[in-house]
Amino acid sequence: MTTPTAIVHRDSSALATATAARVAIRLVDAQSARGDASIVLTGGGAGIAVLAELARTPARDAVDWSRLDVWWGDERFLRSGDSERNETQAREALLDHVGVDPERVHPIPASDGRDGADPGLAAERYAAELARAAPPESGSPIPAFDVCLLGVGPDTHVASLFPEQPALHEDERAVVAVHDAPKPPPTRISLTFQAIRSAREVWLLASGAGKADAVRQALGGAGPVQVPAAGAYGRSRTLFLLDADSAAGLPPEFASRGQR
Ligand SMILES: O=C1O[C@H](COP(=O)(O)O)[C@@H](O)[C@H](O)[C@H]1O
Numbered sequence: 001m002t003t004p005t006a007i008v009h010r011d012s013s014a015l016a017t018a019t020a021a022r023v024a025i026r027l028v029d030a031q032s033a034r035g036d037a038s039i040v041l042t043g044g045g046a047g048i049a050v051l052a053e054l055a056r057t058p059a060r061d062a063v064d065w066s067r068l069d070v071w072w073g074d075e076r077f078l079r080s081g082d083s084e085r086n087e088t089q090a091r092e093a094l095l096d097h098v099g100v101d102p103e104r105v106h107p108i109p110a111s112d113g114r115d116g117a118d119p120g121l122a123a124e125r126y127a128a129e130l131a132r133a134a135p136p137e138s139g140s141p142i143p144a145f146d147v148c149l150l151g152v153g154p155d156t157h158v159a160s161l162f163p164e165q166p167a168l169h170e171d172e173r174a175v176v177a178v179h180d181a182p183k184p185p186p187t188r189i190s191l192t193f194q195a196i197r198s199a200r201e202v203w204l205l206a207s208g209a210g211k212a213d214a215v216r217q218a219l220g221g222a223g224p225v226q227v228p229a230a231g232a233y234g235r236s237r238t239l240f241l242l243d244a245d246s247a248a249g250l251p252p253e254f255a256s257r258g259q260r
Pocket residue numbers: 042043044045046047073074075076086150151152153154158159160183
């Protein structure tokens with residue numbers, strides 16, 4: 001477990017711009033070290049704003065998009081192309097505008113995919129896809145993602161791990177079907193904590209006053225079942241990337257380390 005660091009930006013626009021640059025640098029560094037890079041994308045307001053900024057930033061030209069594996073942390077289990085799918089929004093914001101290799105883009109299956117409307121089978125299929133991408137020598141069924149982006153919901157959810165739900169107790173599978181999510185749509189597919197924590201770096205994004213209480217709880221010592229954002233961390237680094245409004249309730253030890 002890595003101790004989180006909070007970085008506070010002036011407003012939501014500065015948060016998106018700075019995080020987009022940070023993602024580009026992270027991917028360039030990973031590609032310099034290993035040739036390839038991998039990223040886990042998130043949905044949500046701040047997450048999609050970062051992707052749209054990444055499509056615009058000149059730093060995007062430093063990334064070799066053809067040598068990037070793109071995964072998702074969660075998906076709303078809807079038909080392919082539905083505008084509420086995180087995949088659809090990520091394609092529109094970023095993936096349609098950069099030279100990604102389609103074979104290396106790994107969307108979570110849709111409800112009209114090969115498994116039909118069975119989210120359990122779709123979750124198993126995604127877990128198998130992750131396992132195929134994991135280096136055999138690692139002994140892990142999950143690749144070591146270079147960076148995993150997670151939006152923080154106002155109720156402290158991350159990916160589709162919602163407070164007090166059964167998925168939070170999953171400690172064997174990398175991917176689960178989520179039923180009865182409190183935020184629509186009710187049926188979703190999500191990486192589990194185990195999969196999220198296999199990432200080298202986990203970056204949690206929040207913007208707006210509506211997220212201040214969630215951020216306060218996540219960094220205030222709460223448990224991951226009550227506050228899922230408190231249970232998401234990376235193997236080498238965990239960042240909370242915030243705007244000033246979402247950082248309004250930061251515990252003092254984090255507030256003093258914030259940047260503006
Ligand atoms: O439904 C979801 O919500 C969260 C956060 O969304 P936001 O609009 O409150 O920022 C997101 O992280 C997750 O990927 C998504 O499926």
